[in-house]
Amino acid sequence: MNGCGLYVHVPFCDSKCGYCDFYSVALKGRSAGPLVTRTIQELGLRTLGGAAIETVFVGGGTPTVLPIDDFRRLFAALDGVVGAHAVVEFTVEANPATLDDQKLSVMTAAGVNRLSMGAQSWHVDELAALERLHSPDDIAPGVAMARRHGIGNINLDLIFGIPGQTVQRWAESLRRTIDLGVEHIACYGLTYEPGTRLTAQRAAGRVTPCDDGIETDMYGVALETLAQNGYGQYEISNFARAGGACRHNMMYWRNRSYIGVGPSAAGCVNRRRYKNVADVAGYIRRMDADGMAEAESEHLTREMFAGEMLLMQLRLTDGLDVTAFRQATGLETGSAFGGRLDDFAERGLLRITEDGIALTWAGTLAADWVIAELYAAMDLSGAESQHVASAIG
Amino acid sequence: MTDQRLIRNFGIIAHIDHGKSTLADRILERSGAISKREMREQFLDDMDLEREMGITIKANRATVRHVHKGEEYMLNLIDTPGHVDFHYEVSRAMAACEGVLLLVDASQGVQAQTVANAYIATDANLEIIPVINKIDILGAHPDEVALEVEQVLGLAADEALFVSGKTGQGIDELFAAICERIPAPGGDRAAPLRALIYDAKSDPHRGIICHVRMVDGCIKRGDAIHMMRGGSDQIVTEVGKCTPKPTPMPDLSAGEVGYVLAGIKTLADVNIGDTITHEKHGATDPLPGYKTPQQMVYCDFYPGPGTTTQGLREAMERLWLNDSSFTYGPTSSDALGVGFRCGFLGLLHMKIIQERLERESDVSLVQTAPTVTYEIVLRTGEVVTILSPSQMPDPSHIEEIREPFCRASVIIPVDCVGTLMTLALERRGTQTGTEYLSKTRVMLRFEFPLGEIIYDFYDKLKSITRGYGTVDYEVTGFRAGQLVKMDILVNAVPVDALSIIVHRDKALFRGRRLVSRLRKEIERHQFEIPIQAAIGGKIIARETIKGFRKNVTAKCYGGDVTRKRKLLEKQKEGKKRMKQVGMVSIPQEAFMAVLDPGDD
Numbered sequence: 007m008n009g010c011g012l013y014v015h016v017p018f019c020d021s022k023c024g025y026c027d028f029y030s031v032a033l034k035g036r037s038a039g040p041l042v043t044r045t046i047q048e049l050g051l052r053t054l055g056g057a058a059i060e061t062v063f064v065g066g067g068t069p070t071v072l073p074i075d076d077f078r079r080l081f082a083a084l085d086g087v088v089g090a091h092a093v094v095e096f097t098v099e100a101n102p103a104t105l106d107d108q109k110l111s112v113m114t115a116a117g118v119n120r121l122s123m124g125a126q127s128w129h130v131d132e133l134a135a136l137e138r139l140h141s142p143d144d145i146a147p148g149v150a151m152a153r154r155h156g157i158g159n160i161n162l163d164l165i166f167g168i169p170g171q172t173v174q175r176w177a178e179s180l181r182r183t184i185d186l187g188v189e190h191i192a193c194y195g196l197t198y199e200p201g202t203r204l205t206a207q208r209a210a211g212r213v214t215p216c217d218d219g220i221e222t223d224m225y226g227v228a229l230e231t232l233a234q235n236g237y238g239q240y241e242i243s244n245f246a247r248a249g250g251a252c253r254h255n256m257m258y259w260r261n262r263s264y265i266g267v268g269p270s271a272a273g274c275v276n277r278r279r280y281k282n283v284a285d286v287a288g289y290i291r292r293m294d295a296d297g298m299a300e301a302e303s304e305h306l307t308r309e310m311f312a313g314e315m316l317l318m319q320l321r322l323t324d325g326l327d328v329t330a331f332r333q334a335t336g337l338e339t340g341s342a343f344g345g346r347l348d349d350f351a352e353r354g355l356l357r358i359t360e361d362g363i364a365l366t367w368a369g370t371l372a373a374d375w376v377i378a379e380l381y382a383a384m385d386l387s388g389a390e391s392q393h394v395a396s397a398i399g
Numbered sequence: 400m401t402d403q404r405l406i407r408n409f410g411i412i413a414h415i416d417h418g419k420s421t422l423a424d425r426i427l428e429r430s431g432a433i434s435k436r437e438m439r440e441q442f443l444d445d446m447d448l449e450r451e452m453g454i455t456i457k458a459n460r461a462t463v464r465h466v467h468k469g470e471e472y473m474l475n476l477i478d479t480p481g482h483v484d485f486h487y488e489v490s491r492a493m494a495a496c497e498g499v500l501l502l503v504d505a506s507q508g509v510q511a512q513t514v515a516n517a518y519i520a521t522d523a524n525l526e527i528i529p530v531i532n533k534i535d536i537l538g539a540h541p542d543e544v545a546l547e548v549e550q551v552l553g554l555a556a557d558e559a560l561f562v563s564g565k566t567g568q569g570i571d572e573l574f575a576a577i578c579e580r581i582p583a584p585g586g587d588r589a590a591p592l593r594a595l596i597y598d599a600k601s602d603p604h605r606g607i608i609c610h611v612r613m614v615d616g617c618i619k620r621g622d623a624i625h626m627m628r629g630g631s632d633q634i635v636t637e638v639g640k641c642t643p644k645p646t647p648m649p650d651l652s653a654g655e656v657g658y659v660l661a662g663i664k665t666l667a668d669v670n671i672g673d674t675i676t677h678e679k680h681g682a683t684d685p686l687p688g689y690k691t692p693q694q695m696v697y698c699d700f701y702p703g704p705g706t707t708t709q710g711l712r713e714a715m716e717r718l719w720l721n722d723s724s725f726t727y728g729p730t731s732s733d734a735l736g737v738g739f740r741c742g743f744l745g746l747l748h749m750k751i752i753q754e755r756l757e758r759e760s761d762v763s764l765v766q767t768a769p770t771v772t773y774e775i776v777l778r779t780g781e782v783v784t785i786l787s788p789s790q791m792p793d794p795s796h797i798e799e800i801r802e803p804f805c806r807a808s809v810i811i812p813v814d815c816v817g818t819l820m821t822l823a824l825e826r827r828g829t830q831t832g833t834e835y836l837s838k839t840r841v842m843l844r845f846e847f848p849l850g851e852i853i854y855d856f857y858d859k860l861k862s863i864t865r866g867y868g869t870v871d872y873e874v875t876g877f878r879a880g881q882l883v884k885m886d887i888l889v890n891a892v893p894v895d896a897l898s899i900i901v902h903r904d905k906a907l908f909r910g911r912r913l914v915s916r917l918r919k920e921i922e923r924h925q926f927e928i929p930i931q932a933a934i935g936g937k938i939i940a941r942e943t944i945k946g947f948r949k950n951v952t953a954k955c956y957g958g959d960v961t962r963k964r965k966l967l968e969k970q971k972e973g974k975k976r977m978k979q980v981g982m983v984s985i986p987q988e989a990f991m992a993v994l995d996p997g998d999d
Contacts, residue, residue, distance in 0.1 A: 013957060028958075194953035222948040243953045258957040272958040279961060302961075310964065317963055321955055349982075372925040373951040382971040 325364025
């Protein structure tokens with residue numbers, strides 16, 4: 007039996023960025039204590055089962071904004087989990103400006119061995135457009151501080167396609183990130199998610215999105231520059247030096263089991279998917295009343311699982327694992343997609359080998375469309391979700 | 400039994416919104432047929448849809464009593480619809496009358512349907528009483544309107560009545576005029592029974608209600624009757640009058656208007672316009688019937704999400720039993736599955752049928768663009784009627800193509816003549832006459848190809864005349880024209896459902912317009928999509944939909960999976976309602992784009 011991942015969501019930030027659609031609230035003036043208490047409580051319940059936890063990822067929000075006492079309590083609890091399992095990768099998300107020696111010591115003492123930092127850009131105006139609170143000058147010191155504490159695996163997130171960004175300025179941000187010698191770099195095209203401030207600004211005409219031709223060029227520049235510097239692409243937006251791929255995220259992309267803890271966290275264990283209430287007060291209320299705070303859950307049918315394998319694994323450079331697909335679903339890739347695979351291969355969008363089905367460079371640029379077309383071609387009859395529990399208001 | 404001398408059968412005809420239903424309500428109320436308490440606005444409009452749209456669709460009727468100069472009269476009021484699409488119902492209702500009240504709005508004056516309805520009444524030899532209505536409202540100029548009526552219709556201005564359906568002013572004089580000026584019905588009560596079925600309605604509890612005008616003889620419960628055209632025999636289970644609620648009576652006799660129940664189950668078993676006589680000692684000659692309404696506008700209905708073909712079929716059958724003015728037959732399409740090709744009298748009629756289907760049977764519909772019918776004369780001399788451009792035979796077999804024409808009267812303010820003439824020219828209209836109604840208003844007569852005006856002519860007219868213009872039309876027949884079939888190719892593949900039949904002179908313009916509309920309706924795909932308009936293989940217009948260069952979402956983690964999968968499911972569902980042509984998905988809206996005549 008393969009191990010599973012553990013995700014802990016800390017829903018607090020100093021302030022919310024305009025493009026962000028993760029659940030988070032500003033911590034200012036609140037007490038984080040009651041939430042941390044319930045999160046530790048859920049962590050205990052969720053890790054009671056037999057599943058072997060292989061990776062831990064603490065994300066948010068910005069976990070490092072927690073007051074030191076709450077931070078200590080959370081990581082002491084996580085230390086307990088790590089001690090009881092063979093955890094190989096323990097990542098915490100951080101903002102370069104919120105790192106300090108005290109918190110780094112707490113983290114490393116608990117076994118944290120990977121840090122993921124939102125650098126996003128090396129240009130003040132671009133960071134302002136993204137409503138980030140840090141400055142480009144915080145990035146290198148943040149990395150250096152982490153290194154001093156012995157963190158050997160660091161990821162920096164970058165965003166391209168920012169309104170007003172040029173290909174040249176993007177290349178500069180890439181260059182300076184590479185120069186820091188981090189193990190992992192994630193390059194995200196700016197996405198206008200429904201319900202975000204950024205999307206509202208675009209609708210109101212106050213923000214003009216980057217031309218999709220220019221964005222394509224930026225993506226191309228990223229692939230080329232990163233490859234030249236030893237960062238191999240392993241997922242649409244993720245690049246790593248040899249052996250540096252994020253094992254925790256691979257759990258998602260390979261459709262493995264993972265436990266989610268905290269408000270809005272999602273988990274999927276043995277094909278049962280759940281999502282917690284995305285509201286701090288609601289989460290606390292449900293934890294106290296029911297001992298759990300799931301807003302929804304469903305059992306994935308074989309066909310639903312096949313659809314999820316398609317949509318997650320095609321994002322990987324290695325593509326959909328044909329053998330795993332057959333074992334997990336009993337379906338053959340050749341017939342499961344209504345014979346459309348060959349259409350896309352002929353158009354140079356897919357690469358089909360005996361082991362895997364993967365997007366080509368052209369296919370990667372059109373990934374959403376290719377996945378939607380293949381998904382629509384799948385015969386999912388009888389794939390209605392079986393709802394076993396639903397939200398209690 | 401009412402003395403035949405004291406019966407008056409009359410209708411009210413008017414342009415839409417000239418207050419017909421309100422006046423009918425006032426008549427019912429004044430005669431005591433319904434109490435103030437029962438009085439709902441527009442009592443005779445009993446379909447929800449009619450009440451909502453404020454128009455009368457199916458003709459209704461009521462019988463009221465009125466004492467005039469010491470004698471009690473029986474007044475049979477037959478309400479009629481006002482919209483052009485329902486001409487046939489107006490004619491049918493008039494065949495049951497000896498006279499009509501021609502209602503004209505005192506502020507708006509004579510309008511297109513005032514004229515059209517007055518002509519129908521004249522053709523039917525009815526006594527016409529001009530009634531100038533809404534004299535209480537601001538801007539009313541009843542005397543001028545009475546002069547317009549005289550000018551246009553030759554009905555003496557000094558014989559016009561002035562009323563307000565709203566306040567009741569002038570209603571007493573109106574009752575007097577009905578009694579004095581409309582002739583009593585003829586007919587022989589001793590002669591063999593002849594009753595004209597002028598309308599029929601389906602009632603869920605009582606079966607089919609036949610509304611009849613008694614021409615000769617007498618009918619009562621228990622009579623064995625014979626349908627002279629339909630040929631069936633029935634036993635009468637009830638006769639009565641609408642007062643306006645159906646009220647059983649001992650009998651109905653010549654000159655009267657009422658209803659007959661005879662155990663008939665479905666509307667399909669009744670021919671409207673048929674003559675009822677007795678099985679024994681029956682009449683020998685039936686009364687003249689009606690022309691069956693001619694469906695001129697066709698479109699397809701397909702089952703929408705959540706509706707099955709069978710469910711839609713049952714809904715259509717149910718509605719048809721209640722209203723046989725539309726036709727339907729099975730059809731199928733690669734993209735939309737099995738559905739029905741339906742024929743309508745006009746666009747409003749189509750809209751009403753669609754809404755009634757959705758409302759009364761709770762089905763969802765996907766509707767294709769409406770088209771008119773065409774007659775194709777083949778080289779062999781054979782004439783075929785096609786209901787959609789896709790049925791067009793190969794051009795090498797075609798001798799000529801004929802399209803339906805109509806005669807239209809348009810009444811507009813004088814200062815709008817120039818703009819109207821431009822619109823009429825764009826729509827291939829030929830002017831055939833001009834009459835001045837007054838110094839400020841004029842009536843223009845045109846002949847138009849029906850296909851040029853069914854879609855949006857009315858809206859255009861309203862907009863160029865600031866709402867003052869009105870139009871009425873009547874289909875006159877088919878005429879040969881320089882017509883061609885224009886095909887649309889999407890990504891080099893011809894799409895049947897997007898083909899249109901268009902006049903040669905307008906083909907280039909329409910082609911350009913259409914491909915430009917389609918460019919907006921079809922979403923960008925991952926590749927470039929050419930959209931072309933072609934006539935007989937020759938490309939006359941082209942647009943290109945640019946391909947996306949990038950279409951990939953950056954992030955996808957554990958928390959996004961459900962949302963992402965649901966999005967894909969939604970897209971999959973959405974694709975079902977699109978037509979897939981090769982790798983291109985064409986949305987429903989694109990199929991409606993072919994309607995746009997392209998003048999603005």
